[in-house]
Amino acid sequence: MSRRAPFSLPTAAAVLLLAAGALRAEDVTATLSRPDRPAASLRAEERDGRTFLSVNDAVAALDGSMTFDEKTRSYEVKLKGRSAVFGVDAALAVVDTKLVSLGAPVRGQGALAWAEPEFFQKVVGPMAGLPLIWDRATRTLSVRRSEIAEIMVETSVAELGETTKVVFRFSQKPSYAVETTADQVILHVPGARLVAPSPEKLLDSPRVARLLIRGGDITIVFREKGLVPNVYAVGAPPRLVVDVAKGAAPPPPGARPPVLTPGTPSSKVKTVVLDPGHGGVEEGAKGPGGLLEKDATLAFVKTVQEVLARRGYRVVTTRSSDATVGLEDRAAQANAAKADVFLSIHCNASRSATAHGTEVYYLSLDASDRAAALLAESENAAPASTPNTAEKNAAVRDLDLILWDLAQNQHLSASARLAEIVQADFNRLLGITTRGVKQAPFRVLIGVNAPAVLVEVAFITNPEEETKIGSGEFRRQAAETLAGSLDTYFRTADSVAPVPYAPKTPGKS
Numbered sequence: 001m002s003r004r005a006p007f008s009l010p011t012a013a014a015v016l017l018l019a020a021g022a023l024r025a026e027d028v029t030a031t032l033s034r035p036d037r038p039a040a041s042l043r044a045e046e047r048d049g050r051t052f053l054s055v056n057d058a059v060a061a062l063d064g065s066m067t068f069d070e071k072t073r074s075y076e077v078k079l080k081g082r083s084a085v086f087g088v089d090a091a092l093a094v095v096d097t098k099l100v101s102l103g104a105p106v107r108g109q110g111a112l113a114w115a116e117p118e119f120f121q122k123v124v125g126p127m128a129g130l131p132l133i134w135d136r137a138t139r140t141l142s143v144r145r146s147e148i149a150e151i152m153v154e155t156s157v158a159e160l161g162e163t164t165k166v167v168f169r170f171s172q173k174p175s176y177a178v179e180t181t182a183d184q185v186i187l188h189v190p191g192a193r194l195v196a197p198s199p200e201k202l203l204d205s206p207r208v209a210r211l212l213i214r215g216g217d218i219t220i221v222f223r224e225k226g227l228v229p230n231v232y233a234v235g236a237p238p239r240l241v242v243d244v245a246k247g248a249a250p251p252p253p254g255a256r257p258p259v260l261t262p263g264t265p266s267s268k269v270k271t272v273v274l275d276p277g278h279g280g281v282e283e284g285a286k287g288p289g290g291l292l293e294k295d296a297t298l299a300f301v302k303t304v305q306e307v308l309a310r311r312g313y314r315v316v317t318t319r320s321s322d323a324t325v326g327l328e329d330r331a332a333q334a335n336a337a338k339a340d341v342f343l344s345i346h347c348n349a350s351r352s353a354t355a356h357g358t359e360v361y362y363l364s365l366d367a368s369d370r371a372a373a374l375l376a377e378s379e380n381a382a383p384a385s386t387p388n389t390a391e392k393n394a395a396v397r398d399l400d401l402i403l404w405d406l407a408q409n410q411h412l413s414a415s416a417r418l419a420e421i422v423q424a425d426f427n428r429l430l431g432i433t434t435r436g437v438k439q440a441p442f443r444v445l446i447g448v449n450a451p452a453v454l455v456e457v458a459f460i461t462n463p464e465e466e467t468k469i470g471s472g473e474f475r476r477q478a479a480e481t482l483a484g485s486l487d488t489y490f491r492t493a494d495s496v497a498p499v500p501y502a503p504k505t506p507g508k509s
Contacts, residue, residue, distance in 0.1 A: 032061050033142035034130070044139060045114060051136065055106065055113040058120060058141070062128045068111040075106070075113050079127040086123070088113075093123050117141065149192045153218070155211060157203060164207040166220060166242040173238040178231050185229040187218040187240060194218065207244045220244070270490055271314045273339040275444065276301040277346035280324025285349035287466035293347040294322065296460060296469045301345055303472075304479040311483055331447040339450040341418060341486065344442070347469060348456035356465055357435045358426035359456040362415040363445040414451035414493070422455060422485045429481045430458075451489075455482075 030044040030053050040061035043054040055075070059066045064079030074087040086093035088108040093100045100122050107114040117134035120141055125132035131144040144150070152171035157164065168187075179186040196213040203209060210221040220229065220242055230243040276297040278284035284293025298319070305315045316337040318330045334342045348359060419437045445452045457478060458465040468474040 028139065030139040030141065032058055033140050035143060050116060051139065052107060052114040052116060053120065053141070055115050055119070058124055062124070073108065077124070077127070079124070080129060082127045084123050084127060095123055095127065151189065151192045151194055153194050153196050153213060155196065155198070155201065157205060157208065159205065163243050163245040164205050166208060166211070166244065168218060168240045170238045174240070176240060180229060182225045184219055184221045185231070185242065187231065189216045189218070192216045269312065269314050270340045271316065271337055272308055272486060273316045273318065273334040273337055273342045274301045274304055275318040275330050275342065275344040277344060279319050279322055282324060285347055285460050287460040288463050289466050291460060291466050291470050293460055296347050297345045298322065300457065300475050300478065303475045304482055307479040307483045308486070311487070313486070327443045328447070330444050334448050334450060339448070341489070342448045342450050342452040344444050344454040346454060346456050347458060347460035349461045350459055353462055355459045356462050357430055357432045358423065358458060359435050359438060360419040360423040361438050361442060361454040362412070362419045363439065363442060363452065411451045415453055418451050418489050419453045421488050422453060422482065425481050425485045429477060
């Protein structure tokens with residue numbers, strides 16, 4: 001008969017430490033104040049100088065509902081016809097199909113969720129259509145009242161060859177008018193008050209000297225006269241982009257425009273960068289038979305590399321062994337190799353053992369549906385090489401957006417076309433109806449300066465597809481199919497006129 005171990009000193013110390021931690025959390029009360037109904041009381045805690053508010057109480061006060069999934073330890077909020085899903089491990093929430101970055105994860109106590117005020121300002125308030133502000137002194141969440149629309153704006157600037165690209169990201173889509181003079185351009189946003197973290201910026205740029213945000217105007221001051229701005233709007237998130245460059249020199253008298261011959265492919269050897277997903281400490285998904293995604297993707301990429309090399313392609317891989325490679329390093333390798341296309345290879349996973357087929361994704365800061373958003377969140381969760389602070393996470397997110405504007409945004413039409421070709425060819429290989437080309441904010445695609453897609457070859461969690469993925473014969477068939485897709489893409493790439501990119505409506509493929 002076993003005997004229970006005596007209450008040891010280390011155990012007693014642990015209990016005392018837990019008790020001390022509990023004492024640091026002070027139960028207090030906060031208030032949700034609205035102009036259209038009586039104020040509501042919210043349970044709150046003061047813990048280590050930070051305030052946590054009850055998500056359950058706030059959602060109930062706004063006539064919403066909230067559920068807790070014990071298996072996944074995740075919460076879902078439904079409010080005003082919208083939904084948000086979040087967990088306690090990552091500082092992220094999926095609102096409808098959009099990823100929202102948070103400064104810190106939500107804390108959970110079973111079905112109860114506690115969050116810092118930022119969560120209510122970024123997630124709950126926008127779902128309810130209420131701009132919330134937090135007053136720490138009175139512990140009050142209240143609705144900001146303003147007759148003039150208040151629009152948050154963030155700025156990023158980068159140099160791209162002979163062009164300076166200035167990007168303004170807005171909290172909501174603005175209307176605007178452009179006024180240009182010899183030494184500056186002014187963006188007028190009527191009926192709005194623009195709020196920026198840095199209302200004035202002095203820049204070390206060869207073309208732009210200063211940015212000024214005041215009232216409803218944004219002023220870009222040129223470093224010299226003779227510069228020409230090109231202003232255009234893009235969505236998801238709403239942005240105004242200003243490309244500043246020197247004016248084009250007039251053509252010499254009698255010069256004739258160059259004649260372009262459609263359908264003549266470039267003789268340049270094409271460089272394909274293949275990215276076997278995961279690797280090293282990052283195993284990825286696991287099949288019911290024990291096959292790991294990191295091993296399956298590496299084996300498949302090696303086969304694809306052989307097939308492409310025989311067809312005359314220059315092939316670069318982001319890893320050739322079971323090594324850990326950071327997501328940003330994969331994009332950096334593609335750019336260093338001057339990739340013509342970038343293919344990130346993965347195996348899909350699903351709770352349903354019967355889910356099957358290929359899914360092809362290209363980049364968007366919004367996901368095309370909830371499943372795509374959650375898949376991106378999972379793929380983006382690869383461990384960082386160094387611990388991230390809140391400041392570093394914010395800086396990385398800002399850099400991602402700059403890289404998005406500079407790199408992948410100009411390749412979206414080509415990425416979409418490549419994704420459609422690969423999806424159609426794999427549908428024929430597998431004999432299935434299409435699962436549809438999708439979009440999601442995969443970090444591995446952000447910053448790639450080339451057409452880039454992520455291919456979920458098959459579902460490793462489906463026993464039949466796991467067997468296929470582990471089969472050399474299937475890998476050979478799939479590699480030949482993928483090579484054929486690239487042949488088709490490059491054969492038509494030089495003859496297809498570039499078209500402006502138009503984002504797909506979420507939920508439609």
